[in-house]
Amino acid sequence: MAEIQIKNVAKSFGAYQALHDINLTIADQEFMVLLGASGCGKSTLLRIIAGLETATAGEVWIGGRRIDHLSPKDRGIAMVFQNYAVFPHLTVFENIGFGLRMQKLPNDEVTRRVERVATLMHIEQLLKRYSGELSGGQRQRVAVARALAMEPDVILMDEPLSNLDALLRMEMRAELKGVLAESKTTAIYVTHDQVEAMSMADRISVMHQGRIVQAASPIEVYRNPSAEFVASFIGNPPMNFLKATPAGDGKWSVAGQVMDGPRADRPHLQFAIRPEDIQPAEQGLTATAKVVEPLGAHLLVTCEVDGSLFRAVLDSDMVVRPGETLTLAPQADRVRWFDPETTKAVA
């Protein structure tokens, strides 16, 4: 059992506060992804859990044991680094067995475990090589195998795939997900790539400027973003926003169109809709097409609605010309509303 609890963790580097009051619970065997733009504090949080960085405040618990005062080796964790950190003076075999040797396991046990994870990561034919003789992808496999060989309670990964090329990244993504699910380890995976996050995670924690903005399942984060930041950060093309003014009795006026909305007493709200939740219709928002991009599977139309940029993903059979005026209807149950003052979602 390795549930991770992060309680009120904060971190300052001198005057700069990199993390603000982080609270997060990660269930046993859960695959948690920390997602956010570069510099938002993902690595810092991961390194605090690993013990490579000391929190300024707060506690970290793993499996019911407080571990934030322990050194990295006593925390029951293993880590995979972005630049692989494969030891150049050791063979692949000795790299994978490094942690096991430190535990003073008998030789045959080391061999058995190294060979098992090497087979799992498909590098059994590379065991005699040195890291200088490996490709980036192979080094990444060695780094993951080395972490798995420790049979840790928790495996921590900091952008492990970001140095690989796109095709290899997609391949490794699926493979890593399978291997980790099988190993029954609790995993925390840091990435700035939302596709990676969506495809691998059981749960995503979206981070922004040193805070966790939302922690939920990928589909929840996508469908019901809790704040404007999440809505605009996740999804490609991103969500559309339009200004809405009250029209009385839970109705809101968006670009001259009156719609049902939340019964909120605010001077205005942000209306939000994903580009793929928009259909051409008889009645709806009046949009002027600006750029038309046929992407094969569908048609991406960038338009202007009420002076704002507005993107729609339409059926690829449609014919739209730049300058043409369209009437676009948002799918009612997919519309979301945000309070511009707090930037939080309003139900």
Added chain:
Amino acid sequence: MTDAVASDLGADTRKPARFLYISAVVLLCAWVIVPIYFLLINTLSSPETVTSFPKPFIPEFDLGSLTFFAGFAGILTALKNSVVVAGLTMIMSIAIGAPAGYALSRFDFPGKGLFRLLILLTRAFPLPLLALPLAVLFIRTGLDDTAFGLALVHTTLAIPFAVLITFSLFSGIPIELEEAAWTLGCTRLTAFTKVVLPLILPGITASAIFAFVISWNEVFAAAVLTIENRTLTAFLLQNLDTSPLHLKFAGGFILVVPALIFIFAVRKYLFAMWGIANR
């Protein structure tokens, strides 16, 4: 047509430049190699040939001079002293310099930039300026005329290089390697011995050898601070006007050869220290 003219012109302008370049290379090589070659010839000639004229261009491989050198009173003791002092210098400058290099590359502390500057500044004081106060100090503390005392002075000369070389070595080792070792069950110390040390050992050896050479070749402090326990350089300097020519040649040769071999062995790290890409 225009092509031919252009290429002709190109060849015309390139030829003198190329000639100049090659002559410069030859001249520079000769500058270094010719004296060493004469040293070699004279060392491997019989004492009679050394004093005769004209000189042969091919060594006769006569070990007379070297045998005479080995038999000269006090020379073997001086040689032994040189080795002892250089050995002590090597050990002390690495023992002090390597941890300093590690700290500089791994930790941020106030005054780090100033510290690096100060390390270099130790070379700004000419030894003759320091020699007299040092001699007085050494006589008071009883360090004068000892191998250890001289090694101390040589260590201060070698330390800046030891610190700078090891600093660049440690900086070349990503901190993630150490961090990975920590997460895999190492303490700071075991991570150092199991990961960092094996990676920098060749470089440490090189900087140790360099410290050895600095001490081996140093003559001023050696001449001022020792009387009975002279090192080879000081001994040769002292006997320069009284000793026969072939002894000087043999002595010079014995001094130059180890230094040459060592410098050649560690050239890669010297380039690295000065930021010159090698190969």
